[in-house]
Amino acid sequence: MINVLYFAWVRERIGLPKEQVETAATTVMDLVEELRAREERYALAFSDLSALRVALDQDLSDFDASLDGVREVAFFPPMTGG
Amino acid sequence: MINVLYFAWVRERIGLPKEQVETAATTVMDLVEELRAREERYALAFSDLSALRVALDQDLSDFDASLDGVREVAFFPPMTGG
Amino acid sequence: MRVVVQEAPFDAGAELNAFAKGDTDIGAVVSFTGVTRDVSGGLARMQIEHYPGMTERALTQICEEACARWALADVLVIHRFGTMEPGDNIMMVATASRHRADAFAAADFLMDYLKSRAPFWKKEVTADGADWVAAKDSDEDALDRWS
Amino acid sequence: MRVVVQEAPFDAGAELNAFAKGDTDIGAVVSFTGVTRDVSGGLARMQIEHYPGMTERALTQICEEACARWALADVLVIHRFGTMEPGDNIMMVATASRHRADAFAAADFLMDYLKSRAPFWKKEVTADGADWVAAKDSDEDALDRWS
Numbered sequence: 016m017i018n019v020l021y022f023a024w025v026r027e028r029i030g031l032p033k034e035q036v037e038t039a040a041t042t043v044m045d046l047v048e049e050l051r052a053r054e055e056r057y058a059l060a061f062s063d064l065s066a067l068r069v070a071l072d073q074d075l076s077d078f079d080a081s082l083d084g085v086r087e088v089a090f091f092p093p094m095t096g097g
Numbered sequence: 098m099i100n101v102l103y104f105a106w107v108r109e110r111i112g113l114p115k116e117q118v119e120t121a122a123t124t125v126m127d128l129v130e131e132l133r134a135r136e137e138r139y140a141l142a143f144s145d146l147s148a149l150r151v152a153l154d155q156d157l158s159d160f161d162a163s164l165d166g167v168r169e170v171a172f173f174p175p176m177t178g179g
Numbered sequence: 180m181r182v183v184v185q186e187a188p189f190d191a192g193a194e195l196n197a198f199a200k201g202d203t204d205i206g207a208v209v210s211f212t213g214v215t216r217d218v219s220g221g222l223a224r225m226q227i228e229h230y231p232g233m234t235e236r237a238l239t240q241i242c243e244e245a246c247a248r249w250a251l252a253d254v255l256v257i258h259r260f261g262t263m264e265p266g267d268n269i270m271m272v273a274t275a276s277r278h279r280a281d282a283f284a285a286a287d288f289l290m291d292y293l294k295s296r297a298p299f300w301k302k303e304v305t306a307d308g309a310d311w312v313a314a315k316d317s318d319e320d321a322l323d324r325w326s
Numbered sequence: 327m328r329v330v331v332q333e334a335p336f337d338a339g340a341e342l343n344a345f346a347k348g349d350t351d352i353g354a355v356v357s358f359t360g361v362t363r364d365v366s367g368g369l370a371r372m373q374i375e376h377y378p379g380m381t382e383r384a385l386t387q388i389c390e391e392a393c394a395r396w397a398l399a400d401v402l403v404i405h406r407f408g409t410m411e412p413g414d415n416i417m418m419v420a421t422a423s424r425h426r427a428d429a430f431a432a433a434d435f436l437m438d439y440l441k442s443r444a445p446f447w448k449k450e451v452t453a454d455g456a457d458w459v460a461a462k463d464s465d466e467d468a469l470d471r472w473s
Contacts, residue, residue: 023228023300024311073233075296089230089298093314096227096258096299097213097270097290097426105375105447106458155380157443171377171445175461178374178405178446179279179360179417179437192339195357203412206363209356209433210342216353216424265350277363279437280468286356287430321427 017046017082021060022091025067028060043069043078046088060090068093099128099164103142104173107149110142125151125160128170142172150175180246180254182238184229186261191271199253199275207282210273211290217265221305227269229260230298241292245274248288248325249281256289258299291321327393327401329385331376333408338418346400346422354429357420358437364412368452374416376407377445388439392421395435396428403436405446438468 019036021029040046047064050057061067069076070089082088101118103111122128129146132139143149151158152171164170183189191212199205215225242254251274258270272289276282301312330336338359346352362372389401398421405417419436423429448459 020230022230022298023302026228070230070233070298073230073236075237089233091230091298092300092311093319094295094298095301095312095314096229096297097294102377104377104445105449108375152377152380152445155377155383157384171380173377173445174447174458175466176442176445177448177459177461178376178444179441190339190343192337192341192343194339195342195359196337196339201413203362203364203369204367206361208359208361210359211426211430212342212355212357213426214353214355215350217350220351222350266348279358279360283358283430283434283437290426290430 017085018087019046019050020087020089022089024092025060025090029056040082042082043071043076043080043088046082047078066092099167100169101128101132102169102171104171106174107142107172111138120164122164124164125153125158125162125170128164129160148174180239180242181256182235182242183257184231184234184238185257185259187259189257189259189268189271191268194255194257194271195273198255198273202252202275204277205252205275206277207279208273208275209279209282209286210271211286212271213269215263215265215267215269219305221307222265223304223306224265225263225267225269226302226304226309227260227263228300228302229258233298234258237297238293241289241296244292245285245289249274249276249285250278251276251281251285254285254289256293258293258297260299288325291318291325294318295322327386327389328403329382329389330404331378331381331385332404332406334406336404336406336415336418338415341402341404341418342420345402345420349399349422351424352399352422353424354426355420355422356426356429356433357418358433359418360416362410362412362414362416366452368454369412370451370453371412372410372414372416373449373451373456374407374410375447375449376405380445381405384444385440388436388443391439392432392436396421396423396432397425398423398428398432401432401436403440405440405444407446435472438465438472441465442469
Protein backbone atom coordinates (compact mmCIF):
# COMPACT_ATOMS: atom_id res chain seq x y z
CA MET A 16 0.00 0.00 0.00
CA ILE A 17 1.44 3.35 -1.10
CA ASN A 18 0.14 6.87 -0.46
CA VAL A 19 -0.04 8.71 -3.77
CA LEU A 20 -0.32 12.52 -3.75
CA TYR A 21 -1.19 14.88 -6.60
CA PHE A 22 -0.57 18.63 -6.73
CA ALA A 23 -1.55 21.61 -8.91
CA TRP A 24 -3.06 20.65 -12.31
CA VAL A 25 -2.25 16.97 -11.75
CA ARG A 26 -4.55 17.09 -8.72
CA GLU A 27 -7.20 18.93 -10.73
CA ARG A 28 -7.10 16.51 -13.68
CA ILE A 29 -7.26 13.42 -11.51
CA GLY A 30 -9.82 15.05 -9.27
CA LEU A 31 -8.38 14.20 -5.89
CA PRO A 32 -5.37 15.28 -3.82
CA LYS A 33 -4.42 11.92 -2.37
CA GLU A 34 -5.25 8.23 -2.47
CA GLN A 35 -3.99 4.94 -1.18
CA VAL A 36 -2.95 2.58 -3.95
CA GLU A 37 -2.60 -1.18 -3.63
CA THR A 38 0.17 -2.01 -6.09
CA ALA A 39 2.91 -4.48 -6.92
CA ALA A 40 4.77 -1.89 -9.02
CA THR A 41 8.52 -1.99 -8.44
CA THR A 42 9.38 1.34 -10.11
CA VAL A 43 7.69 4.72 -10.44
CA MET A 44 7.21 4.02 -14.15
CA ASP A 45 5.36 0.77 -13.35
CA LEU A 46 3.07 2.69 -11.01
CA VAL A 47 2.45 5.32 -13.68
CA GLU A 48 1.47 2.57 -16.19
CA GLU A 49 -0.96 1.08 -13.66
CA LEU A 50 -2.55 4.47 -13.02
CA ARG A 51 -2.75 5.31 -16.74
CA ALA A 52 -4.64 2.04 -17.35
CA ARG A 53 -7.27 2.91 -14.74
CA GLU A 54 -9.30 5.70 -16.30
CA GLU A 55 -9.17 8.44 -18.91
CA ARG A 56 -8.50 11.18 -16.32
CA TYR A 57 -5.35 9.34 -15.16
CA ALA A 58 -4.23 8.71 -18.76
CA LEU A 59 -4.66 12.44 -19.41
CA ALA A 60 -2.80 13.53 -16.29
CA PHE A 61 0.14 11.22 -17.10
CA SER A 62 0.12 11.73 -20.89
CA ASP A 63 3.34 13.78 -20.99
CA LEU A 64 5.86 12.74 -18.36
CA SER A 65 8.30 15.49 -19.39
CA ALA A 66 5.75 17.92 -17.88
CA LEU A 67 5.74 16.02 -14.58
CA ARG A 68 7.99 15.65 -11.58
CA VAL A 69 7.94 12.91 -8.95
CA ALA A 70 8.96 12.89 -5.28
CA LEU A 71 9.52 9.71 -3.24
CA ASP A 72 9.04 10.14 0.50
CA GLN A 73 9.32 13.94 -0.03
CA ASP A 74 12.59 13.88 -2.00
CA LEU A 75 12.67 14.71 -5.72
CA SER A 76 13.36 11.54 -7.73
CA ASP A 77 13.07 10.02 -11.22
CA PHE A 78 10.49 7.95 -13.05
CA ASP A 79 12.86 4.99 -13.28
CA ALA A 80 13.50 4.98 -9.52
CA SER A 81 12.64 1.92 -7.42
CA LEU A 82 9.60 1.97 -5.11
CA ASP A 83 11.26 -0.43 -2.67
CA GLY A 84 10.47 0.78 0.87
CA VAL A 85 8.72 3.91 -0.39
CA ARG A 86 5.59 4.95 1.52
CA GLU A 87 4.67 8.20 -0.23
CA VAL A 88 4.81 9.05 -3.95
CA ALA A 89 3.87 12.54 -5.16
CA PHE A 90 3.25 13.65 -8.75
CA PHE A 91 3.21 17.32 -9.73
CA PRO A 92 4.23 19.79 -12.45
CA PRO A 93 7.59 21.65 -12.32
CA MET A 94 7.66 23.98 -9.32
CA THR A 95 6.92 27.68 -9.66
CA GLY A 96 7.67 29.13 -6.22
CA GLY A 97 9.62 32.24 -5.28
CA MET B 98 42.48 80.93 -7.62
CA ILE B 99 41.52 77.32 -7.03
CA ASN B 100 39.79 75.76 -4.03
CA VAL B 101 41.82 72.78 -2.88
CA LEU B 102 40.16 70.20 -0.60
CA TYR B 103 41.74 67.39 1.41
CA PHE B 104 39.99 64.35 2.91
CA ALA B 105 40.77 61.52 5.34
CA TRP B 106 44.49 61.06 6.05
CA VAL B 107 45.46 63.60 3.40
CA ARG B 108 43.52 66.20 5.41
CA GLU B 109 45.15 65.02 8.63
CA ARG B 110 48.71 65.11 7.24
CA ILE B 111 48.32 68.53 5.70
CA GLY B 112 46.45 69.75 8.76
CA LEU B 113 43.54 71.49 7.08
CA PRO B 114 40.43 70.48 5.13
CA LYS B 115 40.44 73.23 2.54
CA GLU B 116 42.44 76.18 1.25
CA GLN B 117 42.46 78.63 -1.59
CA VAL B 118 45.56 78.34 -3.75
CA GLU B 119 46.90 81.01 -6.09
CA THR B 120 48.50 79.04 -8.87
CA ALA B 121 49.52 79.11 -12.51
CA ALA B 122 49.59 75.29 -12.69
CA THR B 123 48.07 73.96 -15.91
CA THR B 124 47.73 70.31 -14.83
CA VAL B 125 46.97 68.50 -11.58
CA MET B 126 50.56 67.23 -11.57
CA ASP B 127 51.89 70.81 -11.77
CA LEU B 128 49.71 71.74 -8.78
CA VAL B 129 50.98 68.72 -6.84
CA GLU B 130 54.58 69.77 -7.53
CA GLU B 131 53.85 73.31 -6.26
CA LEU B 132 52.23 71.96 -3.10
CA ARG B 133 55.04 69.44 -2.50
CA ALA B 134 57.58 72.27 -2.67
CA ARG B 135 55.77 74.27 0.02
CA GLU B 136 56.43 72.37 3.25
CA GLU B 137 57.35 68.98 4.63
CA ARG B 138 53.72 68.11 5.54
CA TYR B 139 52.68 68.63 1.90
CA ALA B 140 55.66 66.64 0.60
CA LEU B 141 54.68 63.85 2.97
CA ALA B 142 51.00 63.87 2.00
CA PHE B 143 51.88 63.75 -1.71
CA SER B 144 54.85 61.37 -1.44
CA ASP B 145 53.08 58.40 -3.05
CA LEU B 146 50.59 59.40 -5.72
CA SER B 147 49.52 55.77 -6.28
CA ALA B 148 47.88 56.02 -2.84
CA LEU B 149 45.95 59.14 -3.84
CA ARG B 150 42.93 60.01 -5.93
CA VAL B 151 41.96 63.38 -7.35
CA ALA B 152 38.59 64.90 -8.22
CA LEU B 153 38.12 68.00 -10.40
CA ASP B 154 34.91 69.92 -9.75
CA GLN B 155 33.58 66.81 -7.97
CA ASP B 156 34.32 64.30 -10.74
CA LEU B 157 37.06 61.69 -10.37
CA SER B 158 39.96 62.54 -12.65
CA ASP B 159 43.68 61.89 -13.26
CA PHE B 160 46.90 63.53 -12.21
CA ASP B 161 47.75 64.43 -15.80
CA ALA B 162 44.39 66.19 -16.34
CA SER B 163 44.23 69.87 -17.26
CA LEU B 164 43.15 72.46 -14.68
CA ASP B 165 41.68 74.69 -17.38
CA GLY B 166 38.39 76.10 -16.04
CA VAL B 167 38.56 74.01 -12.87
CA ARG B 168 37.40 75.73 -9.65
CA GLU B 169 37.69 72.88 -7.14
CA VAL B 170 40.39 70.23 -6.79
CA ALA B 171 40.14 67.53 -4.12
CA PHE B 172 42.83 65.09 -3.00
CA PHE B 173 42.01 61.96 -1.01
CA PRO B 174 42.89 58.28 -0.54
CA PRO B 175 40.97 55.51 -2.35
CA MET B 176 37.37 55.45 -1.16
CA THR B 177 36.19 52.97 1.47
CA GLY B 178 32.44 53.46 1.61
CA GLY B 179 29.69 50.88 1.63
CA MET C 180 18.84 29.54 10.23
CA ARG C 181 15.09 29.99 10.09
CA VAL C 182 12.65 28.48 7.57
CA VAL C 183 9.02 29.59 7.76
CA VAL C 184 6.12 28.32 5.60
CA GLN C 185 2.88 30.08 6.43
CA GLU C 186 -0.41 31.28 5.00
CA ALA C 187 -0.45 34.59 6.90
CA PRO C 188 1.15 37.77 5.51
CA PHE C 189 4.53 38.74 6.95
CA ASP C 190 6.22 42.11 7.52
CA ALA C 191 9.38 42.11 5.37
CA GLY C 192 10.78 45.23 7.08
CA ALA C 193 10.29 43.84 10.58
CA GLU C 194 11.85 40.54 9.49
CA LEU C 195 14.84 42.39 8.00
CA ASN C 196 15.34 44.40 11.20
CA ALA C 197 15.11 41.29 13.40
CA PHE C 198 17.44 39.26 11.17
CA ALA C 199 21.00 38.77 12.46
CA LYS C 200 20.29 41.44 15.06
CA GLY C 201 22.93 41.87 17.72
CA ASP C 202 25.55 40.11 15.62
CA THR C 203 28.48 42.55 15.41
CA ASP C 204 30.74 40.40 13.25
CA ILE C 205 28.65 40.69 10.12
CA GLY C 206 29.17 43.42 7.57
CA ALA C 207 26.59 42.55 4.93
CA VAL C 208 22.91 41.64 4.88
CA VAL C 209 21.17 40.88 1.57
CA SER C 210 17.43 40.40 1.29
CA PHE C 211 15.20 39.35 -1.57
CA THR C 212 11.45 39.93 -1.47
CA GLY C 213 9.19 38.28 -4.03
CA VAL C 214 6.07 40.31 -4.77
CA THR C 215 2.80 39.20 -6.42
CA ARG C 216 3.20 40.75 -9.83
CA ASP C 217 0.28 41.82 -11.97
CA VAL C 218 1.92 41.08 -15.33
CA SER C 219 -0.98 41.88 -17.65
CA GLY C 220 -2.82 44.35 -15.45
CA GLY C 221 -5.75 41.98 -14.97
CA LEU C 222 -4.67 39.82 -12.04
CA ALA C 223 -7.41 39.44 -9.42
CA ARG C 224 -5.38 37.20 -7.12
CA MET C 225 -2.70 34.55 -6.98
CA GLN C 226 -3.20 31.16 -5.35
CA ILE C 227 -0.19 29.23 -4.12
CA GLU C 228 -0.37 25.51 -3.41
CA HIS C 229 2.43 23.62 -1.68
CA TYR C 230 3.35 20.17 -0.42
CA PRO C 231 3.27 20.32 3.40
CA GLY C 232 6.21 18.43 4.84
CA MET C 233 8.27 18.31 1.67
CA THR C 234 8.25 22.11 1.45
CA GLU C 235 9.94 22.63 4.83
CA ARG C 236 12.32 19.74 4.06
CA ALA C 237 13.33 21.13 0.65
CA LEU C 238 13.79 24.70 1.95
CA THR C 239 15.92 23.47 4.85
CA GLN C 240 18.11 21.45 2.48
CA ILE C 241 18.59 24.47 0.20
CA CYS C 242 19.58 26.64 3.20
CA GLU C 243 22.01 23.99 4.44
CA GLU C 244 23.59 23.82 0.99
CA ALA C 245 24.01 27.63 0.97
CA CYS C 246 25.64 27.51 4.43
CA ALA C 247 28.04 24.82 3.17
CA ARG C 248 29.05 26.88 0.14
CA TRP C 249 29.44 30.34 1.68
CA ALA C 250 30.49 31.81 5.03
CA LEU C 251 27.10 32.85 6.35
CA ALA C 252 26.30 34.05 9.85
CA ASP C 253 22.57 33.53 9.31
CA VAL C 254 19.95 32.57 6.70
CA LEU C 255 16.21 33.25 6.62
CA VAL C 256 13.53 31.92 4.26
CA ILE C 257 9.84 32.81 4.56
CA HIS C 258 7.37 31.56 1.95
CA ARG C 259 3.61 31.97 1.98
CA PHE C 260 0.93 29.75 0.51
CA GLY C 261 -2.80 30.41 -0.02
CA THR C 262 -4.32 33.49 -1.63
CA MET C 263 -2.38 36.67 -2.43
CA GLU C 264 -3.46 40.03 -3.88
CA PRO C 265 -1.38 41.94 -6.44
CA GLY C 266 1.41 43.76 -4.60
CA ASP C 267 1.41 41.32 -1.66
CA ASN C 268 4.71 39.83 -0.54
CA ILE C 269 4.93 36.14 -1.47
CA MET C 270 8.25 35.30 0.11
CA MET C 271 11.61 36.59 1.26
CA VAL C 272 15.11 35.30 1.79
CA ALA C 273 17.86 37.02 3.76
CA THR C 274 21.54 36.21 4.19
CA ALA C 275 24.10 37.69 6.59
CA SER C 276 27.84 37.43 6.15
CA ARG C 277 31.08 39.21 6.91
CA HIS C 278 31.52 39.98 3.25
CA ARG C 279 29.11 41.29 0.65
CA ALA C 280 30.13 38.84 -2.08
CA ASP C 281 29.10 35.85 0.07
CA ALA C 282 25.82 37.47 1.12
CA PHE C 283 24.91 38.30 -2.50
CA ALA C 284 25.91 34.93 -3.96
CA ALA C 285 24.08 32.96 -1.26
CA ALA C 286 20.84 34.96 -1.66
CA ASP C 287 21.00 34.57 -5.45
CA PHE C 288 21.62 30.80 -5.05
CA LEU C 289 18.76 30.42 -2.55
CA MET C 290 16.35 32.09 -4.96
CA ASP C 291 17.42 29.97 -7.94
CA TYR C 292 17.00 26.73 -6.01
CA LEU C 293 13.85 27.76 -4.24
CA LYS C 294 12.22 28.62 -7.61
CA SER C 295 12.79 25.19 -9.14
CA ARG C 296 13.26 22.83 -6.21
CA ALA C 297 10.80 23.84 -3.50
CA PRO C 298 7.30 22.38 -4.03
CA PHE C 299 5.18 25.48 -4.62
CA TRP C 300 2.79 26.02 -7.53
CA LYS C 301 1.24 29.34 -8.49
CA LYS C 302 -2.15 29.85 -10.08
CA GLU C 303 -3.14 33.21 -11.51
CA VAL C 304 -6.81 34.17 -11.28
CA THR C 305 -8.11 36.83 -13.68
CA ALA C 306 -11.60 37.85 -14.85
CA ASP C 307 -11.18 35.28 -17.67
CA GLY C 308 -10.47 32.35 -15.37
CA ALA C 309 -7.59 30.68 -13.58
CA ASP C 310 -4.32 29.35 -15.00
CA TRP C 311 -1.40 27.52 -13.46
CA VAL C 312 1.84 29.47 -14.00
CA ALA C 313 4.15 27.53 -16.31
CA ALA C 314 7.70 26.89 -15.12
CA LYS C 315 10.28 28.72 -17.22
CA ASP C 316 13.17 26.91 -18.89
CA SER C 317 15.30 29.87 -17.83
CA ASP C 318 14.59 29.06 -14.17
CA GLU C 319 15.76 25.49 -14.62
CA ASP C 320 18.78 26.67 -16.62
CA ALA C 321 19.67 29.12 -13.83
CA LEU C 322 20.66 26.15 -11.63
CA ASP C 323 23.59 25.42 -13.98
CA ARG C 324 25.26 28.58 -12.66
CA TRP C 325 25.91 26.81 -9.35
CA SER C 326 27.13 23.39 -10.49
CA MET D 327 15.14 56.95 -7.56
CA ARG D 328 16.15 58.25 -4.15
CA VAL D 329 19.65 59.08 -2.91
CA VAL D 330 20.04 60.02 0.74
CA VAL D 331 23.27 61.06 2.50
CA GLN D 332 22.72 61.71 6.19
CA GLU D 333 24.33 61.60 9.61
CA ALA D 334 21.25 60.26 11.41
CA PRO D 335 20.51 56.54 11.77
CA PHE D 336 17.90 55.09 9.44
CA ASP D 337 15.41 52.23 9.84
CA ALA D 338 16.30 49.66 7.16
CA GLY D 339 13.06 47.72 7.67
CA ALA D 340 10.87 50.80 7.36
CA GLU D 341 12.81 51.86 4.25
CA LEU D 342 12.37 48.40 2.71
CA ASN D 343 8.63 48.46 3.37
CA ALA D 344 8.25 51.97 1.90
CA PHE D 345 10.37 51.15 -1.16
CA ALA D 346 8.47 50.59 -4.42
CA LYS D 347 5.28 50.41 -2.38
CA GLY D 348 2.07 50.31 -4.37
CA ASP D 349 3.86 49.26 -7.54
CA THR D 350 2.09 46.07 -8.71
CA ASP D 351 4.24 45.43 -11.78
CA ILE D 352 7.37 44.49 -9.85
CA GLY D 353 8.13 40.94 -8.83
CA ALA D 354 11.50 41.32 -7.13
CA VAL D 355 13.03 43.61 -4.50
CA VAL D 356 16.66 43.16 -3.45
CA SER D 357 18.20 45.05 -0.55
CA PHE D 358 21.73 45.25 0.76
CA THR D 359 22.46 46.61 4.23
CA GLY D 360 26.02 47.45 5.25
CA VAL D 361 26.63 46.99 8.97
CA THR D 362 29.46 48.35 11.13
CA ARG D 363 31.53 45.24 11.62
CA ASP D 364 33.68 44.66 14.65
CA VAL D 365 36.39 42.64 12.87
CA SER D 366 38.81 42.14 15.76
CA GLY D 367 36.34 42.40 18.63
CA GLY D 368 37.88 45.67 19.81
CA LEU D 369 36.08 48.29 17.75
CA ALA D 370 34.85 51.20 19.86
CA ARG D 371 33.33 53.11 16.94
CA MET D 372 33.62 53.86 13.25
CA GLN D 373 33.92 57.37 11.85
CA ILE D 374 32.89 58.05 8.29
CA GLU D 375 34.01 61.16 6.45
CA HIS D 376 32.61 62.17 3.09
CA TYR D 377 32.84 64.89 0.44
CA PRO D 378 29.57 66.85 0.59
CA GLY D 379 28.35 67.65 -2.88
CA MET D 380 30.50 65.11 -4.70
CA THR D 381 28.96 62.29 -2.64
CA GLU D 382 25.39 62.95 -3.80
CA ARG D 383 26.65 63.54 -7.34
CA ALA D 384 28.62 60.27 -7.46
CA LEU D 385 25.78 58.21 -5.92
CA THR D 386 23.26 59.68 -8.38
CA GLN D 387 25.54 58.86 -11.31
CA ILE D 388 25.95 55.27 -10.09
CA CYS D 389 22.16 54.88 -9.75
CA GLU D 390 21.61 56.34 -13.23
CA GLU D 391 24.15 53.90 -14.66
CA ALA D 392 22.33 50.99 -12.97
CA CYS D 393 18.99 52.19 -14.40
CA ALA D 394 20.56 52.35 -17.87
CA ARG D 395 21.91 48.79 -17.61
CA TRP D 396 18.93 46.99 -16.09
CA ALA D 397 15.15 47.26 -16.21
CA LEU D 398 14.54 48.76 -12.76
CA ALA D 399 11.27 50.14 -11.43
CA ASP D 400 13.04 51.91 -8.57
CA VAL D 401 16.43 52.38 -6.88
CA LEU D 402 17.27 53.56 -3.35
CA VAL D 403 20.64 54.44 -1.82
CA ILE D 404 21.05 55.63 1.78
CA HIS D 405 24.54 56.24 3.18
CA ARG D 406 25.42 57.65 6.58
CA PHE D 407 28.44 59.67 7.65
CA GLY D 408 29.66 60.60 11.13
CA THR D 409 30.06 58.24 14.07
CA MET D 410 28.74 54.65 14.16
CA GLU D 411 28.75 51.97 16.88
CA PRO D 412 29.44 48.29 16.14
CA GLY D 413 26.27 46.72 14.75
CA ASP D 414 24.88 50.04 13.44
CA ASN D 415 23.66 50.21 9.87
CA ILE D 416 26.05 52.23 7.70
CA MET D 417 24.14 52.19 4.44
CA MET D 418 21.63 50.37 2.32
CA VAL D 419 20.75 50.00 -1.33
CA ALA D 420 17.53 48.59 -2.72
CA THR D 421 16.45 47.72 -6.26
CA ALA D 422 13.02 46.81 -7.62
CA SER D 423 12.42 45.05 -10.92
CA ARG D 424 10.04 42.74 -12.71
CA HIS D 425 12.66 40.00 -12.67
CA ARG D 426 14.94 38.75 -9.94
CA ALA D 427 18.06 38.58 -12.12
CA ASP D 428 17.90 42.34 -12.84
CA ALA D 429 17.24 43.24 -9.21
CA PHE D 430 20.17 41.10 -7.99
CA ALA D 431 22.63 42.28 -10.66
CA ALA D 432 21.77 45.95 -10.15
CA ALA D 433 22.15 45.78 -6.36
CA ASP D 434 25.47 43.95 -6.71
CA PHE D 435 26.65 46.56 -9.25
CA LEU D 436 25.55 49.47 -7.04
CA MET D 437 27.53 48.07 -4.12
CA ASP D 438 30.69 47.50 -6.16
CA TYR D 439 30.63 51.04 -7.56
CA LEU D 440 29.59 52.67 -4.33
CA LYS D 441 32.51 50.98 -2.51
CA SER D 442 35.19 52.36 -4.82
CA ARG D 443 33.64 55.40 -6.50
CA ALA D 444 31.61 57.25 -3.87
CA PRO D 445 33.74 59.58 -1.71
CA PHE D 446 33.45 58.01 1.75
CA TRP D 447 36.34 57.15 4.04
CA LYS D 448 36.11 54.98 7.13
CA LYS D 449 38.20 55.30 10.26
CA GLU D 450 38.18 52.59 12.91
CA VAL D 451 38.62 53.69 16.52
CA THR D 452 39.83 51.08 19.03
CA ALA D 453 41.36 51.30 22.53
CA ASP D 454 44.76 51.42 20.77
CA GLY D 455 43.95 54.43 18.62
CA ALA D 456 42.36 55.30 15.30
CA ASP D 457 43.20 54.01 11.82
CA TRP D 458 41.88 54.79 8.38
CA VAL D 459 40.55 51.67 6.71
CA ALA D 460 42.71 50.77 3.70
CA ALA D 461 40.96 50.23 0.38
CA LYS D 462 41.18 46.65 -0.83
CA ASP D 463 42.54 45.74 -4.24
CA SER D 464 39.70 43.22 -4.45
CA ASP D 465 37.17 46.07 -4.27
CA GLU D 466 38.83 47.86 -7.19
CA ASP D 467 39.11 44.56 -9.11
CA ALA D 468 35.39 43.91 -8.55
CA LEU D 469 34.61 46.75 -10.96
CA ASP D 470 36.05 44.69 -13.83
CA ARG D 471 33.03 42.40 -13.54
CA TRP D 472 30.86 45.15 -15.02
CA SER D 473 33.00 46.41 -17.89
